[in-house]
Amino acid sequence: MGSTGIHAPAADAAGAPRTREDVVLAAGRLFAQRGYHGTSMRDLGEELGMLGSSIYSHVAGKNELLVEVIRRGAEFFNEVVATASAAGGTAIDELERLIRGHVRVVVGHIDEVRTFLFESRFLPEYDRLKIVEMRDDYEAAYRSAIERGLGEGSIAAGVDPGITAIFVLSVLNALIRWYRPDGGRDADDIAAEMWAFVANGIGAEGSR
Amino acid sequence: MGSTGIHAPAADAAGAPRTREDVVLAAGRLFAQRGYHGTSMRDLGEELGMLGSSIYSHVAGKNELLVEVIRRGAEFFNEVVATASAAGGTAIDELERLIRGHVRVVVGHIDEVRTFLFESRFLPEYDRLKIVEMRDDYEAAYRSAIERGLGEGSIAAGVDPGITAIFVLSVLNALIRWYRPDGGRDADDIAAEMWAFVANGIGAEGSR
DNA sequence: CCTACCGATCGGTAGG
DNA sequence: CCTACCGATCGGTAGG
Secondary structure, three states, X not given: OOOOOOOOOOOOOOOOOOOHHHHHHHHHHHHHHHOOOOOOHHHHHHHHOXXXXXXXXXXXXXXXXXXXXXXXXXXXXXXXXXXXXXXXXXXXXXXXXXXXXXXXXXXXXXXXXXXXXXXXXXXXXXXXXXXXXXXXXXXXXXXXXXXXXXXXXXXXXOOOHHHHHHHHHHHHHOHHHHXXXXXXXXXXXXXHHHHHHHHHHXXXXXXX | OOXXXXXXXXXXXXXXXXXXXXXXXXXXXXXXXHOOOOOOHHHHHHHHOOOHHHHHHOOOOHHHHHHHXXXXXXXXXXXXXXXXXXXXXXXXXXXXXXXXXXXXXXXXXXXXXXXXXXXXXXXXXXXXXXXHHHHHHHHHHHHHHHXXXXXXXXXXXXXXXXXXXXXXXXXXXXXHHHOOOOOOOOHHHHHXXXXXXXXXXXXXXXXX
């Protein structure tokens, strides 16, 4: 078989050894599909073509993998907020950018997002609290964009920014429940449909 | 200690032995909090004040508990659809009733609903498929109410019933993520706030 | 990355 | 519902 002998390290079809990156990506896939507690290190090894015990040469433990996968998910969302806020424009423009960015993250990094949304409760306390904070900040970005729109008059008076931010994020987050990569809609199509619904929900000017 | 001797069965503070009902309710609590794979039969025994092995005198296995908890969650939602559809009235009335009923189920049976929404993927294949069907029917109830509203002219022309049903259910289902029993809002308050958002989203007549 | 393990815990059973 | 177990699997380690 292999030219390096019986004890050659397992490797992928191209012969390259696995990296920490491979391990984290595979962990994201399995955590998203089977859940953190439903995935064993041996399962993960099988996914990578190696033994479960071999994974420990890439990471310190199973927990570290959960932290790393979720940290990546959180980072994608943080980047969206940073970009959308820095771009300027009206509150309505900002909201549209936030939504489009969010949908792109879900569509482009579904495993990390699924793990982020479903498995964060199994994080060690310290990391779990950081994620809770991050979610609060994320929600606050939506709330403050809505408040700005209220000030501009581009969002209907009487809209409650707090609860409305929650509702908008509800629509966005539920995407992981129904999105299918083969569904024929791309990220920006989905974002446009969501925006049509949300714009009416907040009485955005010119929405109907 | 107990008057029935050293080998008296464990019982609650009132001295009553546990029933199958107690076991299923406790399982719902733990599955909702720690997840199905994060809950051991010994954990569940501790919650009930008995040994893990004693649970097998009430149920055949851990899996049966998952099926039973989720079956109950599904039943609550099915009852809402049956009641809301049978009550007559306009499509708008029906939608309002569906939403109010849904929120009441989440608020009143949060453990079963959480388990239903987060742990269904761990169900045995047969039961999992039944739940998928049930969800499709549930979504169809929203879709057909929206279609009826379109026909009545009480919902804005141009609204897509399929995607809109998904968005409305997104707002409803996300309630399990943010609802806190001590939050000062009761079920009907929450339902009214959701309806205000959704009614605008679908351009319900008189919504703004 | 593999071999060869470890102690702990898992779902579950027999018998009372 | 408890006692006393069972085989299987878990996360993880030492050493190469």
